[in-house]
Amino acid sequence: MKTKAIFYHAGCPVCVTAERSIVAALDAQRYDVEVVHLGERTARLGEAKRAGVVSVPALVLGGEVLHINHGADLSALG
Amino acid sequence: MKTKAIFYHAGCPVCVTAERSIVAALDAQRYDVEVVHLGERTARLGEAKRAGVVSVPALVLGGEVLHINHGADLSALG
Secondary structure, eight states, X not given: OOEEEEEEEOSOHHHHHHIIIIIHHBOTTTEEEEEEETTTOGGGHHHHHXXXXXXXXXXXXXXXXXXXXXXXXXXXXX | OOEEEEEEEOSOHHHHHHIIIIIHHBOTTTEEEEEEETTTOGXXXXXXXXXXXXXXXXXXXXXXXXXXXXXXEGGGOO
């Protein structure tokens, strides 16, 4: 069974660069990766916050939150 | 040919957690991953700084620097 990985972003340049680098580098055989634009899908903000995400871009990998560089604070998104 | 990936850390708890998550998740078929402890291998500090690393843990992936969470500033290591 694959491990769930969620990449949260807000379409910012830092987010796009991080997505191109890290999401593309994950082992697709072992990870089921979902990319969520929190600026467009604000209904997912609560879930991201509960997971521990405080800024984007962030990758939640098997429950672990990895904040990758810094594009925007989650509080700026709603 | 595999892409070179270097994970720089300093043995800090944040570093260890990030290493377990992200280094393990990379596609080993496509990435040749090197793990460098900058606290022990200070000779590598210059190379890390030139790559754009300002804090650890950080992953340099095909030339792109991804600062993952924040354990320590590079300036604290020498």
